Amino acid sequence: MQVYVKTFGKITDILPEGTVELPMGSTVAEIRVLLHQLYPALQTLTYKIAVNARLSEETIQVQEGDTLALLPPYSGG
Amino acid sequence: MDNVILEWVQGPVQLVSMYEKIQQHSTHTEVGALATFAGIVRADTIQGQVVQSIRFTAYTDMAMAALSAALKSIELVKEAHRIQVFHSLGEVPTGACCMWIVVESKRRVTALQLCAEIVEVVKFQLPIWGEEIVSDTHRYWKENT
Numbered sequence: 001m002q003v004y005v006k007t008f009g010k011i012t013d014i015l016p017e018g019t020v021e022l023p024m025g026s027t028v029a030e031i032r033v034l035l036h037q038l039y040p041a042l043q044t045l046t047y048k049i050a051v052n053a054r055l056s057e058e059t060i061q062v063q064e065g066d067t068l069a070l071l072p073p074y075s076g077g
Numbered sequence: 078m079d080n081v082i083l084e085w086v087q088g089p090v091q092l093v094s095m096y097e098k099i100q101q102h103s104t105h106t107e108v109g110a111l112a113t114f115a116g117i118v119r120a121d122t123i124q125g126q127v128v129q130s131i132r133f134t135a136y137t138d139m140a141m142a143a144l145s146a147a148l149k150s151i152e153l154v155k156e157a158h159r160i161q162v163f164h165s166l167g168e169v170p171t172g173a174c175c176m177w178i179v180v181e182s183k184r185r186v187t188a189l190q191l192c193a194e195i196v197e198v199v200k201f202q203l204p205i206w207g208e209e210i211v212s213d214t215h216r217y218w219k220e221n222t
Contacts, residue, residue, distance in 0.1 A: 006136070008134060008136055008204065008206055009134070009206035009218055010206075010218040050136070050139055050204075053136070053138045053139040053142065054139070054142070069136055069139070069204075071136065071204055072206070072218075073220070073221070074200070074201060074202065074203060074204055074205055074206065074221065075200075075205070075206050075207045075218065075219040075220055075221045076133065076135070076164060076176065076199055076200055076203055076205025076206070076207060076221075077116045077164075077175070077176045077196065077199050077200035077205070077207075077221065
């Protein structure tokens with residue numbers, strides 16, 4: 001299945017935004033492991049994952065066409 | 078939350094026009110207090126280089142829901158007449174305003190306390206990121222403390 005991965009903050013220095021091919025039924029935790037394999041620098045960062053603009057539990061299964069956002073600590077204001 | 082407004086501003090928040098906007102709502106006579114907070118881009122020094130500007134990005138699709146969720150956990154919000162949050166996107170030079178918060182309520186204590194709490198919400202709970210620009214070739218991701 002394909003999902004769209006959005007990146008923000010310092011994560012934009014590590015991986016580009018775009019479509020990623022994942023095994024059907026992947027959970028957020030599994031996607032995190034996969035991303036760490038593809039982009040080892042991600043392992044050094046703390047970040048949350050949102051699915052379709054909502055912060056997600058690690059056990060949630062991602063669906064075809066979903067949008068994932070990788071969110072490092074916020075720094076507005 | 079119909080009384081909560083989150084608005085994005087391209088570049089610096091122009092405070093003069095913001096105050097004019099408030100003036101237009103002075104017919105809300107049940108409001109007895111209006112507290113505001115302006116966040117200004119500071120010329121910090123990072124590794125010997127002075128910050129020239131901050132470039133802001135945000136996950137705008139998620140921000141309003143994040144603000145609403147954060148405000149639900151603040152008891153005083155129920156007493157607010159209106160809450161407005163303005164935040165910059167794009168580049169804001171040092172000395173300019175990047176965030177403006179306006180809280181209107183019946184009484185001053187509510188407005189002042191809530192304004193302070195909402196500053197913390199914006200800095201730590203809204204998906205916004207700042208990139209401190211020190212030169213044409215060097216930049217650092219801002220970290221809030």
